[in-house]
Amino acid sequence: MDMKPALRSPTITDVAEAAGVSPMTVSRVLNGRGGAGEETRRRVLEAAQALSYRPNAFAKSLKNDRSNTVGIVVPDIVNPFFPEIIRGAELVARPAGYTLLSCNVVEDPEREEEVLGMLLDKRVDGLIICSARLDDERLLRAIAPHRAVVLINRAAAKRHAGTIEVDYRAGVDAVVTQLIAQGRRRFGFAAGPAASQGGRKRREGIEAALARHGLSLVFDLPCTPDLQGGAEIAARLLPEIAQVDAMICYNDLIALGLMKPLEQAGIRVPEDIALVGCDDIPASDLVSPALTTLRIAKQDLGEMAMRMLLDRIAGRNTQQGIVIEPDPIWRATTPRLPG
Amino acid sequence: MDMKPALRSPTITDVAEAAGVSPMTVSRVLNGRGGAGEETRRRVLEAAQALSYRPNAFAKSLKNDRSNTVGIVVPDIVNPFFPEIIRGAELVARPAGYTLLSCNVVEDPEREEEVLGMLLDKRVDGLIICSARLDDERLLRAIAPHRAVVLINRAAAKRHAGTIEVDYRAGVDAVVTQLIAQGRRRFGFAAGPAASQGGRKRREGIEAALARHGLSLVFDLPCTPDLQGGAEIAARLLPEIAQVDAMICYNDLIALGLMKPLEQAGIRVPEDIALVGCDDIPASDLVSPALTTLRIAKQDLGEMAMRMLLDRIAGRNTQQGIVIEPDPIWRATTPRLPG
DNA sequence: TGGAGTTACGTTATCGTTATCTCAATCCTG
DNA sequence: CAGGATTGAGATAACGATAACGTAACTCCA
The missing domain is CATH 3.40.50.2300 (Response regulator)
Known part of the structure; x- marks a missing residue:
């Protein structure tokens, strides 16, 4: 037998009427501003409860500009x-x-x-x-x-x-330096969105590390920062795959998107190509081989x-x-x- | 030499003054209500543009209760x-x-x-x-x-x-039925959150399919619907793993969380245990072995x-x-x- | 006991927009 | 060209909450 909820939600004035006080008093009680008697306070709280009153955030925001x-x-x-x-x-x-x-x-x-x-x-x-x-x-x-x-x-x-x-610059630099120490020489970069400042930082890191060893990037291709971006890079890379023995990817999604096409083309990770992602998303630790990456908290x-x-x-x-x-x-x- | 932006953002009244009309007219023009002369209209639009006026959403919402x-x-x-x-x-x-x-x-x-x-x-x-x-x-x-x-x-x-x-009921039923046809007999269910209605539906699907073959669930354990939930299920399951040859999981995350612990314990998927997830998240197609699942659009x-x-x-x-x-x-x- | 200080409220005005009403100017139309 | 219709625009009053101010009643101490 419960009533339909009123179409209009209760306002501070409704509460005020129910409690037999002015809206201002209701406001004071509800905001704990003090300046309200104990008995009044109780009546107001009861009325607010009974009507399940909720202050209108718009009115509040309009008033205090927050x-x-x-x-x-x-x-x-x-x-x-x-x-x-x-x-x-x-x-x-x-x-x-x-x-x-x-x-x-x-x-x-x-x-x-x-x-x-x-x-x-x-x-x-x-x-x-x-x-x-x-x-x-x-x-x-x-x-x-x-x-x-x-x-x-x-x-x-x-x-x-x-x-x-x-x-990213320092992080990528460290990783590339280590890969060089492991014997990798021909690096590609799946660069992600051209507009990303983070992408430029990663590139700087790669180039700095490479430069210290007299190397430079073989590939540097932009792509969307998702699985499909990785797949597209793979497609473009495959004809000339032998030119590269390490791929640094803008993020893990791109790296993961690369893995399956490479595998299907008979290119082994990591034997033929080392792969590095970025972000350390959960999936990177679940795939095989598990993906090396830069973890960000x-x-x-x-x-x-x-x-x-x-x-x-x-x-x-x-x-x-x-x-x-x-x-x-x-x-x-x-x-x-x-x- | 640009000025600091005014602390207060311009209101409809500011626009009205700049255009030499009343606020109401500005409102009409900006809301395309008609009833404004061509010349007036132009002046208002110019003024609004010049002040980069943006109507205050609070005031609007307060007024029309939307x-x-x-x-x-x-x-x-x-x-x-x-x-x-x-x-x-x-x-x-x-x-x-x-x-x-x-x-x-x-x-x-x-x-x-x-x-x-x-x-x-x-x-x-x-x-x-x-x-x-x-x-x-x-x-x-x-x-x-x-x-x-x-x-x-x-x-x-x-x-x-x-x-x-x-x-889910029908989907899970179909999958379980197929697994039974493939020879699986001893099913476990990683049930996800106890409060989930979807979880109950999945259980019904499993039990319906099993019942048609005189089978019943061996395991039915709740868990959090994430990778860790899967890992926990694996930990609890491992001692008695031989009792089960197929696991249905509340979602893909749980299934994926199960895979690594099982592998590390020397239990082969799918040879020893078939694994089914739910949702078809992108990671499910990236892991090896790739995860069977129910795809939801x-x-x-x-x-x-x-x-x-x-x-x-x-x-x-x-x-x-x-x-x-x-x-x-x-x-x-x-x-x-x-x- | 009278004025200052305090407490407990109510009144008014305001935030920015817009629905509604009002009014003046312009437009037909026969 | 009179009279009704149309058009362009302003004035007013809300929407709901509250800051600022006002006021009545009460307290307290000289």
């Missing part, structure tokens, strides 16, 4: 790298009273710009952008009107945003970014930029030296 | 099953003018309840709940105040919500759910419930019959 919402923009939510970052960010945001609005850009700069505008409309109190794909000028313009911004893996505009960067990264963002929202721009080091994880696609 | 935001609640965003659903939902929501607020519950009913309340505060116009973990009563109470709800894989409360279900699922939700928001409750069939994908963990 949404208690923060955004996070990622290139592709289906890429396993990003959900972990989102989870980390959410883990910090929620206890701090913020709702996280996560937005998917599907690797499209236009979409990124659009999303940044949408977040502005929603008046988020701040936002995190992962691996921005916009060029510097458009990115700057898009973040300028925002109250607080943290960029992950994009060290542009330090004046207007905090930054957290993974030191993804959830930590998300947590750090959110903490930095909340600091900036609160006006405490304590740290402008953080650099975190990736960990090389040596697995079967890059065998140890014999002996 | 947020143009919909929520989607998932148990765990790190589980690769869900990002694809989210992407599908977003692909439909955005062109329709809706922002998608995706919320992560981390497999915790309390959190789920909390999130549903938060979405109520934010006055979402509707929401999709994936694999709700709340019991019927609490779920019903939590969704009652919402304007429109679609449940994925949870056929409770058809009166208050649209539902989309995967017919995850992105389609998300798209369908969002279309259904938008229908319900618009008051068109055309279809109450949809059932979609999973596709068995036969791979190496369940070898074909010899001959």
Whole structure:
């Protein structure tokens, strides 16, 4: 026999009437501002409970110009790298009273710009952008009107945003150096999206290591940062496969996407080609041979970014930029030296 | 020499003053309501452009009691099953003018309840709940105040919500039947979260198929629906492994988590144990042996759910419930019959 | 006992938008 | 060219919550 819920949800005025006080008093009680008598307080709380009153977030936001919402923009939510970052960010945001609005850009700069505008409309109190794909000028313009911004893996505009960067350069350098020591000489690079700053960092790392040994890249091909990108690289690489004995991939997905086509073409990993990914997504440890990669503490990264963002929202721009080091994880696609 | 952006973002009144008209006229022009002269229209648009005016979503929502935001609640965003659903939902929501607020519950009913309340505060116009973990009563109470709800894989409360279900029962039945035909007799079930309705459906499918052959389950163990859950099942299973020659897993992650421990214990897949997962996440086709699984059109699922939700928001409750069939994908963990 | 200080509320105005009403100017149409 | 229809635009009043201010009643001590 329960009634249909009223079409209109109860407002503070409804509660006030039910409790026989003014809306202002209800507001005071519910926000613990004090200045309300014990008896009144009780009546208000009872009324609010009875009506299952929930303050209207819009009205509140309109009044104080704060949404208690923060955004996070990622290139592709289906890429396993990003959900972990989102989870980390959410883990910090929620206890701090913020709702996280996560937005998917599907690797499209236009979409990124659009999303940044949408977040502005929603008046988020701040936002995190992962691996921005916009060029510097458009990115700057898009973040300028925002109250607080943290960029992950994009060290542009330090004046207007905090930054957290993974030191891919050093990580990749170390891995390539080790591979050279293991006898690899002819390196290819599956470079990922051309617009990625992280991609350029990885390239610098490779080239630095190679240069120290008088070597240079044999292949350097852009591709989408997913399994299919790896498959496409494989297709283009196969005719001239003998030119390469080690592939460094922008991320694990690309590396994993490479493995099956190589195998089907009779090219052995790691005997013919050593393979290195980046990110250490869970799948990389499940395939055979297991994939050597650079591990990034993804959830930590998300947590750090959110903490930095909340600091900036609160006006405490304590740290402008953080650099975190990736960990090389040596697995079967890059065998140890014999002996 | 550009000025610092004003602390306060421009309002419709600012635009009105710049254009020398009333705010109402600006509103009309910007919303294409007509009733504005050509010359006026031009001036307003110019002024809005010049100030890079963006209407305040709060004020708008407060006025028309619509947020143009919909929520989607998932148990765990790190589980690769869900990002694809989210992407599908977003692909439909955005062109329709809706922002998608995706919320992560981390497999915790309390959190789920909390999130549903938060979405109520934010006055979402509707929401999709994936694999709700709340019991019927609490779920019903939590969704009652919402304007429109679609449940994925949870056929409770058809009166208050649209539902989309995967017919796991039939899918699992078909797979188990085939495995029996291939000679497997002793089945174990890694059942996933006890609160999952989908888990019960899978169990029904297994038991139906087994019953037709006078068989019954040897193992039926709950576990978390992730790699670690699989590893734990493996640990508990190992002492008595000989009792089982086929494992059906709640999802691919569990199955994949099982594989390495089994291998390390010298148990061969598929020779000693056939292995079946569910969902067909990308990793399942990358491991060796590749995992047999039930494929679910995850992105389609998300798209369908969002279309259904938008229908319900618009008051068109055309279809109450949809059932979609999973596709068995036969791979190496369940070898074909010899001959 | 009277004025200052305190407590417990209520009133008013405001955030930015827009539905509704109003009004003036312009347009036909017979 | 009178009178009704149409068009362009402004004024007003909400939406729900709350900051700022106002006020009545009470406390307290000289």
